[in-house]
Amino acid sequence: MTTTRLSHQRTALARRAERGFTVLETMIAMAVVAMLAAVAAPGMLDFIRSNRMSTSARQFDADLVLARREAIKRNLRVLVCPVGATVDRCGSGATAWANGWLVCYDADQDNECDATANGDPNPIRKHGAIEANVTLTGPTGVARFNPNGTQGAAGAASLTFTTRGNWTGSKSYVETVTATGNVSMAAGS
Numbered sequence: 001m002t003t004t005r006l007s008h009q010r011t012a013l014a015r016r017a018e019r020g021f022t023v024l025e026t027m028i029a030m031a032v033v034a035m036l037a038a039v040a041a042p043g044m045l046d047f048i049r050s051n052r053m054s055t056s057a058r059q060f061d062a063d064l065v066l067a068r069r070e071a072i073k074r075n076l077r078v079l080v081c082p083v084g085a086t087v088d089r090c091g092s093g094a095t096a097w098a099n100g101w102l103v104c105y106d107a108d109q110d111n112e113c114d115a116t117a118n119g120d121p122n123p124i125r126k127h128g129a130i131e132a133n134v135t136l137t138g139p140t141g142v143a144r145f146n147p148n149g150t151q152g153a154a155g156a157a158s159l160t161f162t163t164r165g166n167w168t169g170s171k172s173y174v175e176t177v178t179a180t181g182n183v184s185m186a187a188g189s
Contacts, residue, residue, distance in 0.1 A: 139159050
């Protein structure tokens with residue numbers, strides 16, 4: 001009888017020991033997790049912001065390349081311009097590239113998106129506003145690609161666009177469109 005009693009006592013103690021963590025152990029684990037989160041959160045926020053800025057810069061760069069390619073393919077002028085007050089229209093003298101931009105064809109060469117033709121929608125691509133803590137600056141008006149792939153009017157200078165974050169320590173991206181129409185992007189400071 002004594003042996004069974006000892007056996008039951010050991011089983012009861014073993015069950016009690018397997019129940020889980022004490023309140024003190026749980027509180028210490030939560031404190032450690034909270035400290036790790038406090039250390040990691042600012043770095044993660046900067047990572048997310050930088051990723052969003054990089055995405056905006058790469059989307060803009062891709063749209064510049066698309067505009068040049070479409071100008072050559074269509075054998076007509078293609079524009080990249082900031083969104084205007086009217087839907088699917090360039091902003092006359094607009095500089096608010098961060099509000100979005102359009103890639104559209106301009107067969108009549110009036111520096112405005114032409115109306116959609118049968119089976120040929122215009123704008124070719126429309127991009128909405130970028131993140132509020134990211135800025136995109138560039139020249140006033142439109143970036144124009146000619147049918148031969150060159151940019152702007154004859155003898156036009158290079159165009160420079162800068163995508164930058166407005167937080168401390170933010171880097172930037174600089175897109176350059178040369179007079180010959182070559183598009184390049186480089187990380188700035």
